[in-house]
Amino acid sequence: MRARRLPAYALAGLAQAASMAWPWGGEPLWWLQLLSLAALAFLLDGEHRQRRGWRMPALGAWLFATAWLCGTFWWLFISMNTYGGLPAPLAALAVLFLGSGLATYYGVAGGLWGWLAPRLSIGGRVLLFAAVWTLAELVRGSLFTGFPWGAGGYAHVDGPLAGYAPWVGIYGLGAAAAAIAACAGLWAMQRRTWALPLAAPVLLALPLVLGLVRSDGGPSASTGRLKVSLLQGNIPQDEKFIPGSGIDTALRWYGEQLQKSRAALVVTPETALPLLPRQLPDGYLGAIAQRYARGDQAAIVGVPMEDAPGRYANSLLGFGPGLAERPYRYDKHHLVPFGEFIPWGFRWFTDMMNIPLADFGRGGLPQRSFDWQGQRIAPNICYEDLFGDEIGAGFRDAATAPTVLLNVSNIAWFGDTVAIDQHRAISRMRALEFERPMLRATNTGATVVIDHRGRVTHELPRLTRGALEAEVEGRSNITPFAWWVSRFGLAPLWLLSVAVLVFSVWRPRKSR
Known part of the structure; x- marks a missing residue:
C-alpha cells in the first residue's frame, strides 16, 4: 500500500x-x-x-x-x-x-x-x-x-x-x-x-x-394514550455516590417528584436511587409503594437490588395499585463490560480506577412487561437499547407484545458529549424497527418521548433538572422485523x- x-x-x-x-x-x-x-x-x-x-x-x-x-x-x-x-x-x-x-x-x-x-x-x-x-x-x-x-x-x-x-x-x-x-x-x-x-x-x-x-x-393500531412524567435529576456523576452530596440530592429530589406528580406514569432514570434497598432511609421505598397503592397512578423507579450477599442486579421496580407488597421488577439482562461485569483477566484494569463496580447478575430474556392502563410497557436499561434482537424477543406473541418501549439511562459518565445524541438516535431506531413509541428517562439527557415513527415529540434540555410531562400513544401492530427477529434472531x-x-x-x- x-x-x-x-x-x-x-x-x-x-x-x-x-x-x-x-x-x-x-x-x-x-x-x-x-x-x-x-x-x-x-x-x-x-x-x-x-x-x-x-x-x-x-x-x-x-x-x-x-x-x-x-x-x-x-x-x-x-x-x-x-x-x-x-x-x-x-x-x-x-x-x-x-x-x-x-x-x-x-x-x-x-x-x-x-x-x-x-x-x-x-x-x-x-x-x-x-x-x-x-x-x-x-x-x-x-x-x-x-x-x-x-x-x-x-x-x-x-x-x-x-x-x-x-x-x-x-x-x-x-x-x-x-x-x-x-x-x-x-x-x-x-x-x-x-x-x-x-x-x-x-x-x-x-x-x-x-x-x-x-x-x-403494516397497519398500525392505537392502544390508547398515557400521560407520563419522565424525571431527569441531573445529578453530577462525581457526586452521584457521595453521601451528603449526590446521594442526598437524589433521594430528596426524586422522592419529592414521586410524591407530587399527577401523571398516570412516573419514571425515574437508571439507578436514580443510588443505594441498595437496605441502605435507604427507613420507610423510603415503603412510602413510594403506599403513594401508588391506590388510585390511577403508577411509577417505575431505578434502584440496584441485592438478592443475596454479593449478588446484585441493576433493576427497575414498578409500583401501582396491587403492587405495594410485591412490586413489579425488571432486571437488566445485557450488562456493560467493565461497568457491570468484569471480563475474565481484566480485574487489574478496573482496580486502577476509582469507579464503583460490581459483578451484577443478569435478568432473563424476555421479561414480562409492566401492564398499566391498557399499555404493556417493556423496559430496558441504558446499554440494552443497542440490542434490537433482544428487545424483539418480547414480540413473538402479538397478544402480549409491548405497546410502549421504555429506556432508562445514566450516561453522565460521558459528560456533555455526542454520546447523548448517539443514544437518542439508537432509541429512535428501536422505535422505527418495532413501530412503537419509546420513552427515555435519563439522568442528564436525552430525556425524550419518541413516537412510533421514530420522531422526537418532546424533549427536556440536557444537563438540567426537571420533569418532562407528555402524552404517549401505544401501538399494537407487529412489524416484519419484529416477527422474524422474535423467532430467528x-x-x-x-x-x-x-x-x-x-x-x-x-x-x-x-x-x-
Missing part, C-alpha cells in the same frame, strides 16, 4: 464517525455515512486493481474502522479519566485499544474482500462488500457479549432508507447502505478519476429513489451474508 493512501482510509473512517452524530449539532448524517463508506469501497477496489492481494485491503479496512470507532466512542476517555481517575495517557490508550481491537473484525472483512474480489465481476464485488461489512457488524454486535455502539445503520434514522427499518432492522439498513456505497465507489474506480465528481450524485440518488417506494411495517442476516461469502469462494476466478 502506498503511504499516501493511509491518511485517506483514516479520514474516511473519521467521516463515518461524524455521520453517527455531527459534532456541531448532534444530528445523524446519512449522506456522509454513504460517502465515507463509498470512499472505503473506492480505496479497497484500488488495492484490488493493483493486485495487492488480501493484506493491504485488510490493513486499509482496519485503519478505516479504527479511526471510525475511536472517533465514535472517544467519550469513554471521560469516564475513565475524569470520573475514574485513570491517568490520561492510559485512558487514551484504553480507548485506542478497544477501537483497534474491534476494528480487527473489519480488517478481516477487508482481507476477505481483497482475497475474493479477483474472482468476481463488479456486481459480485458489490454483493461481497455488503456481505463482509454486514458480517463484521454482526460479529462486533455479538462476540464477547457485543459492543455495537455506532453501527453504520444508525446514521440513517433520518434518511430515505429509514422506512425499511421495520422490515430489515439496523443491520439490514447497514447492509443496504454498504451495497449502495459499493455501487458508487466501485463504479468510480472502474471509470477512474474522471468519474469521481459523478459518484457523489449517483450515490445520493440511489437511496432517495429507494425512499420513494418504501413502506412502513439475527440468523437470517447471518445466513444471507455467509451465503454470499460461500458463493464468492466457490466461484471460479474471473479471467482478466
